[in-house]
Amino acid sequence: MWRIRAIPEVCIGCGLCRVWCKVEHSDSKNIHKAFKPNAPETISCVELEESGCESFAMQCRQCDEPLCAYGCITGAMTKDPDTGLVTVDKKKCVGCWTCILMCPNGVIKRDERNGRSAIKCDLCKDRGFPSCVEHCPNDALVIEESPMNPLAAHSAPLSGSSRGDENILFSEEVDDDE
């Protein structure tokens, strides 16, 4: 499965990731039209974090244990067992924003353009490749390919291990003292 990862050391804080994310999530998907004064509002699913001269971009990490999906009251937010992508079913979402409260990275947005629905990074699945990554001028956003977490996917366990494999769900230490 794919994840987008930031490399803060080389991020120059230009914000092009946000620009291209907005283009991708606009009606026209055209950079000339998306930012016209009378163009419909569009949303960036990328946050640009800045402090002093440090910066990095952050979008959904498609968590193995997605708290947003676990907290979703309607079943609209789910993790695709095949692709690992965490997606919102706009038809089911009622805009309660529990996902926004659950996401520790603060990367789920409100989309109130047409009804109320959560919106988040979809890895530009219709486009084929994430636009923010493609347009980052300094390679400060990269695609990370990681094996599916066997516990997140409904498939047989994989032998490959990614960082954090030794920790299983929410805590490595178990001290039951109650």
Place this chain on the structure above:
Amino acid sequence: MNKFDYLIIGNSTAAVGAIEAIRAAGDNGSIGVVAHETEHTYSRPLITYFMAGKVAEENVYYRPGNFYERMGVECMFGRQMKSVDVEGRSVLLEDGERIGYGLLMIAAGGSPIAPPIPGMDRPGVFFMNTMDDARKAKGWLQHNKRAVVIGGGLTGLKTAEALANLGQEVIVVELAPRVLAAAMDEACSELVRQVLVSKGIEILTEVQVTRIDGCDDSNDVCFATLSTGEVISCDTVFMAIGVRPRIELVKDSGIEIGRGILVDRHMRTNIPNVYASGDIAEAFDPLFGGQRVLPILPNAYIGGRVAGMNMTGKEASYNVGMSVNSVNFFGFPFMSAGFATQEEGDGFKVFKKLDGTNYRKIVTRESKLVGMLISGDVERAGLMTGMMRAGVSVEGMEQDLLDGKLGLICLPKDVLEERIHSSGRNWQ
């Protein structure tokens, strides 16, 4: 005797969490689900939306229609558990059938509190706890127009919102001095009150309904008498005082109970092969520092998932079970987490900022963030629950938190590294 490797009592969020965890672990053991309701698993918070016609019936369901088939689950719906025999590893149903299990998870939820009000049994009195309740009420409301909602908690107020959306006249009757007293402080519950009142909902506080009467020619609800002596005319009454864990199901079974079924951080009861989660469980709350009953949906799913993983032998621990609530009334959002109602003192520091209808409050203890309350601008609120779970010090950042100015970049280096690199599996 029919026997399952995994027997689950209950068919709501916690049960789904457990089923998905068991199958995700690659375990093909047999799973049986016993539930007293006959519905496919549905989202309980959506029943008021369904009643108001805001959500179509097919979207109330929490999982796709082929869920049980895909997960290989045998459904025993419309059947009630009567007792558990933990020695013999079996469950007796009300209809007399006995079902054996290898591992048992009790996720039977809560039942609505029914106060002993004379007239409770009249036609026109409803609970708002199940899809069946919502269906019955929906039909009734078609030829009625003035409703009293008993209880100004989350369920009561979402019911009131739904009723107002249906064009009903609505009166909320709350015993406490303010609405949502359990989840919000005074300033925030006042903002909620203003939103509701602006939509024509009448709210009465510090008052109770003492009896419900019919009219001369009908048994149906006609009047509600208040503790003040006032009599209000109405044709519908909703009971939304709260739910209590259905612990009577395990009475005398040897399974340890407090206010709910007591579970450890593996969601295991005192009986090694019996687990519990969801609204029926009394589980660990890391902020509270002990076990408590916390009937909220996110914790039901996560608790169910933790139970499911442990049942398959994959060790998992429940350490994120704090209180979180996100709700909106007529589109105006409110969020709370942790010690949201706490005021200054007892080792807690409290910071507040009110700007029109935008309210923000944060609560710290030993410089760590342990509570928050937000209305209006809820953008990136999860950063704060993330900080609460991670237990990072927020000393000196309080004003930025109130101003909503903080980002991940303000987190300590090691936590930030983890956020950027991790696969999102360990949320403590």
